[in-house]
Amino acid sequence: MNNYINGYNAYKNNSVNYASKEQLLLMLLDGAVKYSKIGKQAIIDGDVKKRHENLVKTQDIFYELIISLDRSTNLEWIDGLAGVYEFINSRLMEANIKCDVAIMDEVIPLIEDIRNMWYEAHKISSKQK
Template sequence: MSYGYGAYKKTAVSTASKEQILLMLYQAAIKNCKKAIEAIEAKQIAKKGEYIGKLQDIVIELNNSLDFEVGGDIAKELSSLYDYILFSSSQANMKIDAEPLHGCLNVLNTLYEGWSEAIKSLKAAPGGTTEEVKK
C-alpha cells in the first residue's frame, strides 16, 4: 500500500460519522467474505484463513459495540446474527467449504442494506439526524 492511499484511508475513517463507520465495517466484512469464498474455490488455503479471520474480527467488533440497554430486542437479534456468522465462518474455515460463507454473505448484505436504508430515512426525515441511529 502506498503512503498516499494509506493516509487517505486513515483520514476517511477518522473523519467519518458513526453511521459511515458502521457501513464501512459491513462493506469490509462483505468484501472479506467474498474473498474467502474465492480463496476456497481457488484452493488457496492460507488466504482463506486470512480473509475469514478478518471477517470474524469485524463481526466481533460489531457485536462488541452493541448497546443492549438502548437497542433492546434489536441488539439481541443482531447479536444472534453475528453469532451465526461467526459459527458459520468457523465451519467454513475448518471444513474448507464455501457453502457456509454464502449464508454469511446473505446475512451481511441484508444487514448492510437495512442499515443503509435506515440511515437514509433518518437523514430525509424533517429535522432528522443520523445521531439518533443506534446499534
C-alpha cells in the same frame, strides 16, 4: 508513485478518523462483504492462507459489531441482532474449518442483507435530520 500512495493512505486514514459512527458501521459492513467473498474464492482456489486470513477478518468485524451494540436501548431487538451476528461468526468458523463453499453461499447473502439494512437505515436517518 510514492506521492500517490502516500496521498491515498492519508485519505484513507482521514476518512476513518473523521467518519461518523454510522459511516464507520457501513465501512465495517462493506469490509465484511469484501472479505467474505475473498474468503469464498480462496476456498474455491484452495488457498489456505488467504481463506483463513479473510474469513478471520470477517469474523473480527462481526465480533466488533457485537461488542459495539448499545445494550441500553431496546434490549430485545439488540439481543436479536447480536444473535444474528453470532450465527454468522459460527458459520464463518465452520466454513473455514471445513473449507465449505456451501456455507459461504449461505452466509454471504446474509452479510449483504445486513449491510443493505444498515445502508437503508442510514439513508432514512439522514433524511430525517
